[in-house]
Amino acid sequence: MNGTELNASNAPLARFVAYGAFRAPWPGHVPSSPDPGHLEPSAVADLLPASSQDAERVPGGPLPAIAVSDAPPELLDAVVRLLRLLDRPRDREVLAPLVKREILWRLITGDQGEIVRQLGLADSSLSHVARAVRWIREHYAEPFRVEDLARLAGMSVSAFHRNFQTVTAMSPIQFQKQIRLQEARLMLATRAADVTGVSILVGYESPSQFSREYRRQFGTPPSQDAAHLGPSARARAGALP
Numbered sequence: 001m002n003g004t005e006l007n008a009s010n011a012p013l014a015r016f017v018a019y020g021a022f023r024a025p026w027p028g029h030v031p032s033s034p035d036p037g038h039l040e041p042s043a044v045a046d047l048l049p050a051s052s053q054d055a056e057r058v059p060g061g062p063l064p065a066i067a068v069s070d071a072p073p074e075l076l077d078a079v080v081r082l083l084r085l086l087d088r089p090r091d092r093e094v095l096a097p098l099v100k101r102e103i104l105w106r107l108i109t110g111d112q113g114e115i116v117r118q119l120g121l122a123d124s125s126l127s128h129v130a131r132a133v134r135w136i137r138e139h140y141a142e143p144f145r146v147e148d149l150a151r152l153a154g155m156s157v158s159a160f161h162r163n164f165q166t167v168t169a170m171s172p173i174q175f176q177k178q179i180r181l182q183e184a185r186l187m188l189a190t191r192a193a194d195v196t197g198v199s200i201l202v203g204y205e206s207p208s209q210f211s212r213e214y215r216r217q218f219g220t221p222p223s224q225d226a227a228h229l230g231p232s233a234r235a236r237a238g239a240l241p
Contacts, residue, residue, distance in 0.1 A: 183202050
């Protein structure tokens with residue numbers, strides 16, 4: 001079954017995954033050159049005027065940032081064409097931006113268009129929360145105070161907690177932990193690294209706590225997961241331009 005999972009919770013690295021259109025080199029990773037899942041708020045805003053007739057305001061609070069629906073053939077076709085450019089560096093430089101713009105248009109005018117459009121609206125709850133999410137993603141190894149994130153988002157602490165939970169389905173601390181664990185798995189899968197070193201790099205002070213949370217998240221200890229993912233994942237990653 002082909003479907004679209006839209007996850008705007010990690011804006012500005014908001015993502016969509018078109019299932020059935022491609023297979024990622026390893027769990028949780030989408031190729032980054034070009035990255036078919038990357039949604040930039042500025043790119044969304046650029047297309048909003050052209051999509052104004054499709055816009056329908058939804059009353060009430062902030063929209064959820066994660067949604068799933070069937071992917072139309074036009075969207076899957078564009079994703080496949082973008083991924084084929086991985087093997088054509090000369091064509092990719094010229095054509096990738098055009099195809100990515102087409103993909104974004106399909107999303108804006110598709111079933112989950114209202115969620116995507118929120119990324120381009122400066123006054124939307126999603127865009128406010130996105131400021132805090134951007135900070136967490138860029139500084140995931142650093143501790144933070146929720147009060148500081150709320151100030152960054154331009155909200156009171158209570159409103160920030162409520163909107164962050166609605167948008168990401170997690171608390172800020174839980175979101176940071178998810179980012180840390182995903183980054184740790186990516187490091188273990190794509191480079192030769194020891195578990196203790198990786199745990200420190202992603203912000204854990206206790207390697208044993210890191211191992212417990214990693215196993216809880218992925219179902220296997222990090223050392224075993226690294227042994228399973230490492231060689232094949234590194235070979236696939238090396239094949240990407």
